[in-house]
Amino acid sequence: MEMQEKLEQLADILDYDAAALSAETRLDEIGWDSMGMLGIIALAKQNGKTITGAQIREFTTVGDILSAAF
Secondary structure, eight states: OOHHHHHHHHHHHHTSOGGGOOTTOBGGGTTOOHHHHHHHHHHHHHTTOOOOHHHHHHOOBHHHHHHHHO
16 A cells, blocks of 8 residues: 555544645644544554554654554
């Protein structure tokens, strides 16, 4: 899967503009909340990965999500 496709999936989950996302985007700048966290956990599960609540609370950038969920 291409990086742009991954960013578009994340943008859908996070309700954010995909064109404004990059691996360096800080989560505190885009309204990272519990609904986004649940969506990312579900996305990771679809991709055969597991993210715990403790892990997801440590994420600070979109790159952290990309590494864990894809």
